[in-house]
Amino acid sequence: MKISKSVYERECSMKKDPGKGSTHNHVTLNETLVEQDVNHLTPPASKGSISTTSWEKDTQPIPRLQIVDEHQNQDLPAYLEKWNLGDAGFKYNVVAVFGSQSTGKSTLLNGLFGTSFDVMDENQRSQTTKGIWMSRGRGMHVLVMDVEGTDGRERGEDQDFERKSALFSMATSEVIILNLWEHQVGLYQGANMGFKEKTLLLIVIRDHVGSTPLANLARTLQADLEKIWAGLSKPEGLENCKIHDYFDFMYTGLPHKVLLPEKFNEEVANLRCRFNDPAHPDFVFKPEYHKRIPADGYHIYASNIWDKVLTNKDLDLPTQQELLAQYRCDEISNVAFEIFSKKLIPFRQPILEKAQIIEDLGEQMLSIRKEAVDSFDKNASRYHQGVYEKKRLEMITKLNIQLNVLFVGQLKNLHKKAILTFDENLKAELKKPNYNFAVAVESCLKDSQELFLNALILPDTDWSYVNELNTLEEEFSQASTKARTDEFKKMTKSLAKQVENELSEPVTLALNDPKPDAWHKIIQTYTNTVENGQTTLDKIAKSFNSSSKELKESISDLRLQAWLVLRKKIDEELADTMLLLKLRSRFEEKFRYDDHGLPRVWKPEDDIDSHFKRAKEDINLNDDEGFEIESTEDFDFKQSLIVLSEAKQIDISNRFKRESDAFYLEAKRSVVSTTAKIPTWAILAMVFLGWNEFMTIIKNPIYMVFFVLFISFGYVIFALNLWGPLERIISTVAGEATRIAKERIADTVEIAKEQTHHKEKKDQ
Numbered sequence: 001m002k003i004s005k006s007v008y009e010r011e012c013s014m015k016k017d018p019g020k021g022s023t024h025n026h027v028t029l030n031e032t033l034v035e036q037d038v039n040h041l042t043p044p045a046s047k048g049s050i051s052t053t054s055w056e057k058d059t060q061p062i063p064r065l066q067i068v069d070e071h072q073n074q075d076l077p078a079y080l081e082k083w084n085l086g087d088a089g090f091k092y093n094v095v096a097v098f099g100s101q102s103t104g105k106s107t108l109l110n111g112l113f114g115t116s117f118d119v120m121d122e123n124q125r126s127q128t129t130k131g132i133w134m135s136r137g138r139g140m141h142v143l144v145m146d147v148e149g150t151d152g153r154e155r156g157e158d159q160d161f162e163r164k165s166a167l168f169s170m171a172t173s174e175v176i177i178l179n180l181w182e183h184q185v186g187l188y189q190g191a192n193m194g195f196k197e198k199t200l201l202l203i204v205i206r207d208h209v210g211s212t213p214l215a216n217l218a219r220t221l222q223a224d225l226e227k228i229w230a231g232l233s234k235p236e237g238l239e240n241c242k243i244h245d246y247f248d249f250m251y252t253g254l255p256h257k258v259l260l261p262e263k264f265n266e267e268v269a270n271l272r273c274r275f276n277d278p279a280h281p282d283f284v285f286k287p288e289y290h291k292r293i294p295a296d297g298y299h300i301y302a303s304n305i306w307d308k309v310l311t312n313k314d315l316d317l318p319t320q321q322e323l324l325a326q327y328r329c330d331e332i333s334n335v336a337f338e339i340f341s342k343k344l345i346p347f348r349q350p351i352l353e354k355a356q357i358i359e360d361l362g363e364q365m366l367s368i369r370k371e372a373v374d375s376f377d378k379n380a381s382r383y384h385q386g387v388y389e390k391k392r393l394e395m396i397t398k399l400n401i402q403l404n405v406l407f408v409g410q411l412k413n414l415h416k417k418a419i420l421t422f423d424e425n426l427k428a429e430l431k432k433p434n435y436n437f438a439v440a441v442e443s444c445l446k447d448s449q450e451l452f453l454n455a456l457i458l459p460d461t462d463w464s465y466v467n468e469l470n471t472l473e474e475e476f477s478q479a480s481t482k483a484r485t486d487e488f489k490k491m492t493k494s495l496a497k498q499v500e501n502e503l504s505e506p507v508t509l510a511l512n513d514p515k516p517d518a519w520h521k522i523i524q525t526y527t528n529t530v531e532n533g534q535t536t537l538d539k540i541a542k543s544f545n546s547s548s549k550e551l552k553e554s555i556s557d558l559r560l561q562a563w564l565v566l567r568k569k570i571d572e573e574l575a576d577t578m579l580l581l582k583l584r585s586r587f588e589e590k591f592r593y594d595d596h597g598l599p600r601v602w603k604p605e606d607d608i609d610s611h612f613k614r615a616k617e618d619i620n621l622n623d624d625e626g627f628e629i630e631s632t633e634d635f636d637f638k639q640s641l642i643v644l645s646e647a648k649q650i651d652i653s654n655r656f657k658r659e660s661d662a663f664y665l666e667a668k669r670s671v672v673s674t675t676a677k678i679p680t681w682a683i684l685a686m687v688f689l690g691w692n693e694f695m696t697i698i699k700n701p702i703y704m705v706f707f708v709l710f711i712s713f714g715y716v717i718f719a720l721n722l723w724g725p726l727e728r729i730i731s732t733v734a735g736e737a738t739r740i741a742k743e744r745i746a747d748t749v750e751i752a753k754e755q756t757h758h759k760e761k762k763d764q
C-alpha cells in the first residue's frame with residue numbers, strides 16, 4: 001500500500017484546518033459521547049509524546065515479529081533495538097488492532113503505519129494473522145500490534161486465545177483500534193472485554209458508505225458497549241464502575257477499500273495524522289494512556305502480562321509495573337555496578353596491598369559513584385517512582401559499601417603515614433639546637449593532622465573519620481609523651497652527669513685534706529650543684545610543657561640522684577684502703593713533719609707521746625650537717641648519712657692504730673739509736689788493738705785488693721739498698737747448704753748403719 005506524500009500532507013492539513021474539510025466523515029464521537037474524557041485532555045504536544053514526521057525518509061523495510069504464538073517470542077529486546085526503540089525511554093507509544101477475523105485489520109495497520117503485516121489473499125479468505133505480531137510504525141516511535149482476529153473459524157468455539165489476546169492488548173497498549181465492518185454494528189458479541197487501565201478505544205468502522213451517519217453508528221455502538229459492560233460480572237468493590245472509568249472512545253469511518261481505493265487511501269492518510277501529529281486535535285496518544293513502561297523494560301512487562309494472562313491470574317497492572325520496575329531497576333543497577341566495580345580495580349591494589357595514599361581519592365570516588373548513579377538514574381528513573389527510589393538508595397548503599405573498603409584502607413594508610421610523619425618531623429625538630437619541645441610537638445601535630453584531613457573528602461556518606469582521628473590524636477599524644485619522657489630523661493641524665501662532674505673534684509679535695517668543716521663544705525657543694533640543676537630543670541620543664549607536679553618530681557629526683565652520686569663518690573674516697581692511706585698520710589704529715597713541713601728528727605728531749613696523741617685527734621669524721629632529703633622505699637636518708645658504720649670505724653681504727661703504733665715505735669727506736677753512741681775510749685782501744693791488722697792489710701797487695709773489693713761491694717749494696725735481697729740470697733744459700741749438709745750426714749749415718757748391720761750378720 002502506498003500513500004503519496006501529497007496525500008499525506010493534504011490530509012493532515014485538512015484536518016488541522018476543518019474549513020477545508022475532509023470529504024469523508026472523520027467524526028470523533030467521543031466529542032459527543034464522552035465529552036468529559038475529551039475535554040480534560042491536555043494537548044498532547046505539551047506532554048512529550050514523540051512526534052516523528054519523517055514518514056517519507058523512513059523508507060527502509062521495517063522488520064516484524066510474532067511476539068505471541070501461544071508462547072512468547074524471546075526476540076523482542078533484539079527487535080526493539082532493530083526498531084531503534086531500545087533507548088526510547090517513554091518516548092514511544094503502543095497501538096494494537098482488535099476485531100473479527102479478516103476484517104482488514106492488517107490492511108489498515110499497513111496503511112496507517114507502513115508496516116508489512118500479512119494480508120489475506122482474496123482468493124482463499126482464510127485467517128492470515130495468527131497470534132500477535134508486532135512492528136514499528138514508519139517514521140514514528142510507535143509499536144504496532146496486529147492481533148489475531150476474534151470469532152475466528154479456525155479456533156472454533158475456543159475463544160480462550162481471544163480473551164487472552166484482548167487482555168494482553170489492553171494491558172500493554174495505549175490505543176486499541178477496534179475494527180468493525182459497518183454491517184457488524186449492532187451485532188457485536190465482544191463478551192470478553194474486561195479491561196482495567198484507561199485505554200483509548202478507536203473504533204474504526206470499515207466500508208462506511210455514509211448512508212448512516214457515523215454519529216448514529218457510534219451511538220448504537222456505544223449503547224451496545226455499555227450494555228455489554230453492564231452485563232459483565234465485575235470484581236468485588238468495582239460493581240458500580242462505569243465503562244468510561246476505563247475507556248475513552250473515538251469513532252471514525254473508512255470508505256470501502258475495494259470500491260473506493262483512492263478515497264480509502266486518502267482517509268487512511270488522514271487518520272494517520274491522529275497517530276503521528278501531536279498537534280492534531282484528535283491525537284490519540286494522550287499522555288494519560290501511556291502505560292509508563294520505559295521502552296527498555298517493555299519486553300519484560302509484556303512478557304509478565306502474557307504470563308499472568310496465560311495463568312488466568314488477576315491482571316493487577318500497578319503490581320506488574322512495580323514488579324517490572326524492581327526487575328529492571330535491578331538489571332540497570334547491576335550493569336551500572338559492574339562498570340563501577342571495574343573502575344575501582346585500579347585503586348584496590350595500591351590502597352589495600354601497597355598501603356599507598358591516593359591524594360584525590362575522595363574526588364575520584366565521588367566522580368565514579370556519580371557516574372554509576374547517573375547511569376542508573378538515566379534508565380531507572382522512568383520506572384515506578386517508589387521502586388526506583390528504593391532501588392536507588394539500595395544501589396547507593398551497595399556502591400558505598402565498595403567505596404568504604406577503599407575509604408577504610410585509605411584511612412589506615414593515612415593513619416600510618418601520619419604517625420610516621422609525626423615521628424620523623426619530631427626527630428628532625430629535636431635535632432635542631434635550642435629546640436622548644438612543646439613548640440616542636442605542636443607543629444608536628446598540626447602537619448600530620450593536616451595530612452590526614454586534607455586527603456579525605458567524604459561526599460554524601462555517613463562515613464566518619466572521627467574515631468580514626470581520635471585514635472590518631474591519642475597515638476600522637478602517646479608518641480609525644482614518650483618522646484617528652486625520653487628527652488626529659490636524656491636531659492636529666494646529662495644533668496646528673498653534670499652534677500657528678502661538679503661534685504667529684506670538691507669531694508676528693510675535701511676528703512684528701514680533711515678539715516673540721518670538710519663535711520659542711522661537701523654538703524655546701526652538693527646544695528649549690530642541686531640549685532644549679534634545679535634552675536636548668538626549670539628551663540627544661542618550661543620547654544617540655546611539664547606540669548608543676550612533674551617539675552617537683554624531677555627536682556626531688558635530681559636531689560636524690562645527686563645525693564646518690566655524692567654518696568658514691570664519698571664511698572669511693574673512703575674505701576678501706578683509701579681511708580687507711582689517707583689516715584696514714586695525714587698522721588705522717590702531722591707526726592713525722594714539723595709545722596714547717598720539714599721531716600722531724602726525734603731527739604731524746606722530744607715529747608713523742610703528746611705529738612702522737614695530737615696527730616690522732618685530728619682524724620675526726622663528722623657527718624652531722626643537719627641536711628635532709630626525703631626518704632623513699634628504696635632510699636633511707638638517715639641511713640645514707642652514715643659514712644662509716646661503728647664496726648667499720650672500730651676496724652679502721654684498729655688497723656690505723658697498728659700502723660700508727662709502728663710509727664711510734666720507729667720514732668722511739670730512732671731516739672734510742674741516736675742515743676746509743678760508741679764511747680771515745682772504745683774507739684781509741686779499737687785503733688790501738690787493730691793497728692797491726694790494718695797495717696798488714698795496707699802492706700799486703702792481695703789483702704789490699706780484697707779489702708778494696710769488699711769495701712766497694714759493701715758500698716754498692718748500701719747505695720742500691722740491696723741489703724734485703726742480699727740477706728735473702730745469703731739465707732737461702734745458707735739454708736740450702738745446711739739442707740745438703742744434713743742430707744749428706746744422714747746418708748753417711750745410714751751407710752754406716754748398714755755396714756754395721758752387714759758386719760753383725762757376717763759375724764753371726
Ligand SMILES: Nc1nc2c(ncn2[C@@H]2O[C@H](COP(=O)(O)OP(=O)(O)OP(=O)(O)O)[C@@H](O)[C@H]2O)c(=O)[nH]1
Pocket residue numbers: 100101102103104105106107108118119120121122126127128129130148149206207254255256257258
Ligand atoms: N471490503 C473491504 N475489504 C477489505 C478492506 N480492507 C481489506 N479488505 C480485504 O479484506 C481481506 C482481509 O484483509 P486482512 O487485512 O487480511 O484482514 P485481517 O483482519 O487482517 O485478517 P486476519 O488477520 O486473518 O484476521 C483482504 O482480502 C483485503 O483485501 C476494506 O476496507 N473493505
